[in-house]
Amino acid sequence: KAQAWQRAGRAGREDSGSVYRLYTEDEFDNLIPMTVLGAEPVLAAMRKAVEQLDLLRAVEKKDEQVTLTPLGKKMASFPLEPRYAKTILLSPDFQCSEEVLTIVSLLSVDTCLTTRKKFTTSKGDHLTLLNIYRTFKKVNVNKEWCRENFVNSRNMSMVEEVRAQLRDICLKVPKQIHNTTSNQFSQNCCSSAKNPVAIHPSSVLFQAKPASVVFNEPLHTSKCYMRDL
Numbered sequence: 001k002a003q004a005w006q007r008a009g010r011a012g013r014e015d016s017g018s019v020y021r022l023y024t025e026d027e028f029d030n031l032i033p034m035t036v037l038g039a040e041p042v043l044a045a046m047r048k049a050v051e052q053l054d055l056l057r058a059v060e061k062k063d064e065q066v067t068l069t070p071l072g073k074k075m076a077s078f079p080l081e082p083r084y085a086k087t088i089l090l091s092p093d094f095q096c097s098e099e100v101l102t103i104v105s106l107l108s109v110d111t112c113l114t115t116r117k118k119f120t121t122s123k124g125d126h127l128t129l130l131n132i133y134r135t136f137k138k139v140n141v142n143k144e145w146c147r148e149n150f151v152n153s154r155n156m157s158m159v160e161e162v163r164a165q166l167r168d169i170c171l172k173v174p175k176q177i178h179n180t181t182s183n184q185f186s187q188n189c190c191s192s193a194k195n196p197v198a199i200h201p202s203s204v205l206f207q208a209k210p211a212s213v214v215f216n217e218p219l220h221t222s223k224c225y226m227r228d229l
Contacts, residue, residue, distance in 0.1 A: 004028065056086050074173050078166065080108065088170065097170070102133050105163040107216065107228065109155050119149075120204040124213075124229045128204050133159065200225040 008019045021028060050066055053059040058072030068076065075085035084104045091100035106129045119131045136156050139145045146153035199206050200219060203226075216228035 004031075053082060056082055058082055058086070077169055077173050080104065080166075084108070088166065089173070099130060101163055101166055101170070102159075103130055105159045105166060106130075106133060108162055109158045110152075122205075122208065124205055125203050126228065197224045197226055199229060200227045203227065203229050205229050 004021065050059060053072065054061070056072075056075070058069060058075050059066050060069050071086070071089070074089055075082055078085040078088065080088075084107070088097070088100055088104060091097040103126050107126075119128055119135065121127045121131060132151060133156070136146070136151065141153070141157070141160075143153045145151075146156065197218065199208070199213070205213070213226065213229045215226035217226075219225040219227050
């Protein structure tokens with residue numbers, strides 16, 4: 001309805017006249033305001049985003065205002081999803097910064113994953129991706145090797161560029177982090193005894209039955225799947 005009045009107003013700026021609409025006056029009066037329909041999903045998405053940032057300790061709420069914490073400001077330095085940014089920032093505490101940079105870079109680019117079993121590991125999709133990247137570097141970015149192993153060479157080159165960019169940002173961001181908690185990634189943790197979800201068929205853990213996993217994202221189809229375990 002608001003759009004209909006807006007278009008009438010635009011015509012009225014040109015000259016006076018009449019508006020002819022291709023529906024009855026009763027239909028016009030019963031139109032649901034689109035601003036309401038459009039605003040509700042946006043507000044819901046914003047609330048969910050703030051909740052996720054709060055869980056990551058990236059924001060704090062004071063006097064009904066949401067502001068970035070010192071950690072949140074560091075996370076904002078990275079052109080990444082907040083969870084990836086925090087994972088990178090936490091990685092020095094576990095002496096795995098280089099590995100995390102590689103895995104996050106791989107997850108940030110369209111799939112490069114091969115179906116060859118020689119790269120898979122029972123430790124999950126993330127370390128399988130790491131195995132592929134390490135072998136890719138070991139063969140000196142050989143395109144023939146990529147073809148033989150069904151690895152997308154162009155995407156792997158993009159991974160190298162992303163990784164270099166993220167590594168450069170890491171060198172510029174202060175390392176010390178405070179107020180981290182053990183439940184910061186709890187939304188992406190799953191126990192088989194509690195959650196009605198399934199491992200996605202594309203995962204190297206599809207045939208496995210782990211007691212618990214950490215996954216990247218859910219995929220809702222006929223059932224809820226976990227991807228990138």
